Amino acid sequence: MEKMNKAFEKVKIMVGMEVEDEEQQAAALDDNNGNFAFMDDFNRNCTLSTKQRLYGFAICFAAGLTFTLLSMLVFLKPIKFAITFTLGNLLSLGSTAFLIGPKKQVTMMLDPVRIYATAIYIASMIIALFCALYIHNKLLTLLAIILEFGALVWYSLSYIPFARSMVSKIMVSCFDTEF
Secondary structure, X not given: OHHHHHHHHHHHHHOOOOOOOHHHHHHHHHHOOOOOHHHHHHHHHOOOOHHHHHHHHHHHHXXXXXXXXHHHHHOOOHHHHHHHHHHHHHHHHHHHHHHHOHHHHHHHHOOOOOHHHHHHHHHHHHHXXXXXXXXXXXXXXXXXXXXXXXXXXXXXXXXXXXXXXXXXXXXXXXXXXXX
């Protein structure tokens, strides 16, 4: 059992989680009274072991990847594609909350560096679902999917240092019309 605990501690370190005792975690929760009260309560009620977190991540990510890949089968039907693609994105996004916790996930998403990317990404998912489920217009749904995919790429690049500025410079140099 001790080998298993050490292995889980190594996995925690690999995914960026802090390794600390349960007593330290309880003390840290008591120190943060007032700030993010709702998220603190939510985190307290959603405490999972490392094994449960990894299982949750794996299941959620696999389901998200499956939906995203299945969406390719219905690519020519934009409404069905939008629903499965967006559901896959939501599941994949939610899977990371299992690794780092919902409070840290929300905090990282609302970080000033990526707040606009997060807002555009979430809004594009809502627009894609709205166009697919309520408007039933294939052209608008297709445009919403393109917007969602672009927002997904831009949001993902926000987690890689200097990636967005590098992609921006490449795009400007590719589409520069001066010779």
